[in-house]
Amino acid sequence: MMMETMDFSQQQHLMISLEKEGPEKRVKQTFPLRFGRYSEIRTRDFEFCFNLNGEIKSIRGLKPDWPHPAEQFKRTVGNDWVYYTVGDKSGYDGVVSWMGEYYLPCLPYPSNPVWEIKYFSNPVVMGALAEWSQLFANLHMARSKGMYPHARGLMERILAHDDQRLYERSQALNRIIGARVSVLPPDTRHADYDVIPLTISDGCLYHCKFCCVKSDQKFQKRSKENIQEQITGLKHHFGADLVNCHALFLGNHDALAAGEDLICFSAEEAYRAFGFRPRMDQKPFLYLFGSVGSFLRSGPALFERLNQLPFYTYINIGFESVDPGTLSLIGKPVTSQEVQEAFEKMIGINAAFDRIEVTGNFIVGDHLSPDHDNSLARLLTHSDAKTKGVIYLSPLKDNPKKRELLPRFYAIKKESCLPVLVYLIQRL
Numbered sequence: 343m344m345m346e347t348m349d350f351s352q353q354q355h356l357m358i359s360l361e362k363e364g365p366e367k368r369v370k371q372t373f374p375l376r377f378g379r380y381s382e383i384r385t386r387d388f389e390f391c392f393n394l395n396g397e398i399k400s401i402r403g404l405k406p407d408w409p410h411p412a413e414q415f416k417r418t419v420g421n422d423w424v425y426y427t428v429g430d431k432s433g434y435d436g437v438v439s440w441m442g443e444y445y446l447p448c449l450p451y452p453s454n455p456v457w458e459i460k461y462f463s464n465p466v467v468m469g470a471l472a473e474w475s476q477l478f479a480n481l482h483m484a485r486s487k488g489m490y491p492h493a494r495g496l497m498e499r500i501l502a503h504d505d506q507r508l509y510e511r512s513q514a515l516n517r518i519i520g521a522r523v524s525v526l527p528p529d530t531r532h533a534d535y536d537v538i539p540l541t542i543s544d545g546c547l548y549h550c551k552f553c554c555v556k557s558d559q560k561f562q563k564r565s566k567e568n569i570q571e572q573i574t575g576l577k578h579h580f581g582a583d584l585v586n587c588h589a590l591f592l593g594n595h596d597a598l599a600a601g602e603d604l605i606c607f608s609a610e611e612a613y614r615a616f617g618f619r620p621r622m623d624q625k626p627f628l629y630l631f632g633s634v635g636s637f638l639r640s641g642p643a644l645f646e647r648l649n650q651l652p653f654y655t656y657i658n659i660g661f662e663s664v665d666p667g668t669l670s671l672i673g674k675p676v677t678s679q680e681v682q683e684a685f686e687k688m689i690g691i692n693a694a695f696d697r698i699e700v701t702g703n704f705i706v707g708d709h710l711s712p713d714h715d716n717s718l719a720r721l722l723t724h725s726d727a728k729t730k731g732v733i734y735l736s737p738l739k740d741n742p743k744k745r746e747l748l749p750r751f752y753a754i755k756k757e758s759c760l761p762v763l764v765y766l767i768q769r770l
């Protein structure tokens with residue numbers, strides 16, 4: 343690690359670390375750990391981290407008036423600035439009890455939160471983004487004055503990625519894969535939502551009335567040529583920072599319906615091209631969504647093959663409800679018997695395969711009938727889960743009383759044989 347300091351005429355004292363190295367393996371911590379290789383610049387009041395392409399990744403306040411030392415802004419590859427809060431209650435009845443993580447991502451766009459934190463009305467927090475502009479201007483000046491020659495390469499990389507360029511890169515990513523990823527599987531929390539997206543199919547089998555993320559397209563697989571082209575484009579796009587990537591998301595809303603051949607082809611090709619590898623004892627993560635229909639149709643050969651891949655695979659299934667009335671209310675064209683059957687299959691797959699974890703989503707909301715809550719409680723109470731798997735409860739987007747859902751969530755969690763967490767709808 344190289345570190346030097348410099349002074350500017352504007353009295354901004356910078357500590358520049360050209361390359362730092364955090365732990366390779368992702369572990370969950372109360373304090374934001376930096377994984378892999380990155381660069382860091384500290385001013386008196388803020389810490390800025392950059393990826394190996396020189397793109398800004400995170401900003402954290404260092405002054406005592408910053409809300410909490412573990413809180414920070416993180417910029418996603420989709421160019422969203424997400425504020426990570428620890429919430430207003432720490433410990434095991436705080437954020438971690440319903441997110442499974444030590445922080446809550448506060449999204450700068452409408453979603454389905456159970457807990458809204460108005461971070462944007464805190465001038466100290468918003469000052470971080472102003473400080474980023476100031477830092478950018480100062481680096482510009484430093485370069486023109488020939489200051490700090492050892493950091494010249496880093497400064498060039500950062501200065502080549504101003505806000506306009508960062509926005510353009512997010513658009514370029516969408517062009518490579520065909521469309522923005524409108525929702526990530528909840529399991530991507532294990533990779534802090536940092537995934538390389540690869541679209542293997544578009545659209546989904548159903549067009550559920552309640553769904554806020556669906557596209558108008560009918561389900562259609564991509565060709566292998568198209569997938570190869572995406573992989574080439576993605577490799578170029580992520581560039582030097584590929585060495586830090588540890589997770590692949592096969593899109594879009596129902597990649598499981600693309601079938602064994604295309605899923606395994608895509609995963610294997612991506613593994614090779616992106617240079618994925620195990621980090622200590624942690625395999626790279628593979629994420630995909632499945633529907634009740636595609637999951638029920640998936641035969642043993644698919645799971646056998648997935649289990650042989652050099653990934654740990656998460657398949658997330660949208661169950662939504664096991665109550666017939668609720669399924670028809672939300673316009674989901676599956677029967678409660680099919681949901682029940684798929685739920686049992688999930689438990690069976692999780693017990694049988696050590697490298698596959700199937701998780702499932704159910705909706706929660708104020709306007710849903712008691713039959714929904716009661717049937718869900720019965721399903722979760724009597725399930726026979728022995729190994730892994732998680733149930734995610736997804737608050738309906740138009741739910742007016744957000745935080746009131748938490749007691750209901752805790753009641754379901756208490757009775758469930760499987761871990762239960764909240765699903766925050768997050769885009770890439």
Ligand code: SF4
Nearest residue numbers: 546549550553556595
């Ligand atoms: S809930 Fe899932 S299956 Fe239904 S429309 Fe939305 S993305 Fe498609």
